Amino acid sequence: MADEISRDENINFRTRKWVRPEDLNANGTLFGGSLLRWIDEEAAIYAIIQLGNNRAVTKYMSEIEFVSSAEQGDLIEMGLKATHFGRTSMTMRAEVRNMITRQRILAIERIVFVSLDENGKPTPHGYDCITYDRDRIPTELQRD
Numbered sequence: 001m002a003d004e005i006s007r008d009e010n011i012n013f014r015t016r017k018w019v020r021p022e023d024l025n026a027n028g029t030l031f032g033g034s035l036l037r038w039i040d041e042e043a044a045i046y047a048i049i050q051l052g053n054n055r056a057v058t059k060y061m062s063e064i065e066f067v068s069s070a071e072q073g074d075l076i077e078m079g080l081k082a083t084h085f086g087r088t089s090m091t092m093r094a095e096v097r098n099m100i101t102r103q104r105i106l107a108i109e110r111i112v113f114v115s116l117d118e119n120g121k122p123t124p125h126g127y128d129c130i131t132y133d134r135d136r137i138p139t140e141l142q143r144d
C-alpha cells in the first residue's frame with residue numbers, strides 16, 4: 001500500500017539520510033540501489049554491535065518491498081530490529097520511512113548476518129538477546 005504509515009514503535013529509527021541528486025534514478029526518485037547500500041551498511045553496524053564481532057557478513061535478505069518512493073530533498077530514516085539470535089547468525093527486520101510524513105518507503109522482513117572467525121568460517125556468537133548498551137563492542141574497535 002503506497003500510503004502506508006509506519007507506526008512501528010518497536011523499531012528505533014536511528015539513521016537519517018537526505019536524498020541528494022546522486023541518489024536518484026531516471027524517474028527522478030530515490031534509486032533502490034542507494035537505499036539498499038545504506039540499509040546493508042546500517043545492518044552491518046547493528047550486527048557488529050549485537051554480535052560483538054567485526055567480521056559479520058550479510059548472508060540473506062528476504063523479499064524487499066519498495067512501498068513508496070522518495071524525492072530529492074526528502075529526509076528519510078532507517079530502522080532495524082533484531083528478531084532472532086541463532087547460533088552463528090542473527091536475523092533482523094528493516095524499515096525505511098519518510099522522517100516527516102512517516103510514510104513507509106521500504107520494508108525487509110528478514111536480513112540475516114553471520115558471525116565469522118578469522119578463517120571466514122561461521123562461529124558461535126553466544127548471544128540470545130538484544131543489547132541496548134555498548135557492552136559487546138569488538139576489541140579491534142576499542143581505543144584507550
Ligand SMILES: CC(C)(COP(=O)(O)OP(=O)(O)OC[C@H]1O[C@@H](n2cnc3c(N)ncnc32)[C@H](O)[C@@H]1OP(=O)(O)O)[C@@H](O)C(=O)NCCC(=O)NCCS
Pocket residue numbers: 057058059060085086087088089090112114116120121122
Ligand atoms: C556466511 C557464510 C560463511 C556461511 O556459510 P554457510 O556454509 O551457509 O554456513 P552454515 O551453513 O554453517 O550457516 C551459518 C548460519 O547461517 C544461516 N544460514 C545459512 N544459509 C541461510 C539462508 N539461506 N538463509 C538464512 N540463514 C541462513 C544458518 O542457519 C546458520 O545460522 P545459525 O548458526 O544461527 O543456525 C558463507 O555463506 C559466505 O561466505 N557467504 C558470503 C557472505 C558475504 O560475503 N556477504 C557479503 C555480501 S557478498
